[in-house]
Amino acid sequence: MASPALQDSTDTKALPSTTDLRRALVDILYRRQFGAFLILGIDSLNRTPGDNMEQALKVLNSMAEFIPASNSFRIADDKFAVLFDADDVRVHKIPSSLPAVIAEQTGLRVSCGGVKISSEDYGLHPQMSDMIFSTAQCVLTRAQQHAIPDVVWLTEKSTEDILSDISLNFFREIARINAARVQRMTLESRTDFLTGLYNRRGFEAVFTRMVRRANRNGNPLALYYIDSDSLKAINDSKGHDAGDRFIVDLAQVLNDMLRASDLLSRWAGDEFAAVVENTPRARAYAIARRLNRAVDERTEGTISIGVYHGVPESTEDAFRQADSALYRVKSRGKNDIELADPV
Secondary structure (H helix, E strand, C coil): CCCHHHHCCCCHHHCCCHHHHHHHHHHHHHCCCEEEEEEEEECCCCCCCCHHHHHHHHHHHHCCCCCCHHHEEEEECCEEEEEEECCCCHHHHCCCCHHHHHHHHHCCCEEEEEECCCHHHCCCCCHHHHHHHHHHHHHHHHHHHCCCCCEEECCCHHHHHHHHHHHHHHHHHHHHHHHHHHHHHHHHHCECCCCCCECHHHHHHHHHHHHHHHHHHCCCEEEEEEEECCHHHHHHHHCHHHHHHHHHHHHHHHHHHCCCCCEEEECCCCEEEEEEECCCHHHHHHHHHHHHHHHHHHCCCCEEEEEEEECCCCHHHHHHHHHHHHHHHHHHCCCCEEECCCC
16 A cells, blocks of 8 residues: 555655755764665656656555655655665565566566665764765666666675675775774864864873983973963953953964974863973073963963973973972962973
């Protein structure tokens, strides 16, 4: 019996379009509920105006036992797509002989091709939906080219030779997209969302390598532990949006004053940390002075800086000494710098 949604349609334009299909694909992948995606091409569609819609409806109605009308989409006059949820048992009941069933009921020759692979194999990247859509179209085209009388699913044993190149490209693309996603997630986990600088986790990973390098070559480094003197006052008087803008401005000034090879991070809410490698003590002090002066001149706030200089025994040792120096600055006032005592 035909689905009411199809029986009540006067033409196939009542079906959702390709745009709707792409949105549905993105949604079902995001929910990790992808079951299958099948495209049907009517190979013998009569091109006489007015006849093709009627014939296309015959095809859709003949599939109602197997195809959920609510998930059917019109992607061309002679092509229709069906998206299955992972929990839809009907996908497992689609007979491989579906094209023959349709031909017997409608007299029309149809090719069917699609993708039916566990949603666990897909990530959440938006490109996944485009990749599945284009792959299913490639499978359908190959089914039409070889006049395959059955439903053709990617990776099925019976079609391995015919679809080997499509299958290879499909899984290679999955690997590429997922690798890029993992790389992006790794970067995001080490980056401060507001300033784009390293966060504490990202800073510690790089600083650890710097400390090891300093111990190997004996070249001293300078660690600057920087604390804003002004964020709380700006938040209290102008609101947190103004406070965020100040943090962004502060980060930009610090970044402008340091070299690309130097390390800079937003350590915490109003705290920053920076490292300059292979620098003598006098230069380390001069850099701190320039940072302090630039923030005072180019933002609406000021900073205090505790500086460690030397070859640290460990990252913890360097931070302990820089933190002690910063504490001494804060205890006597603000908007100043201090070097940690030589070890």
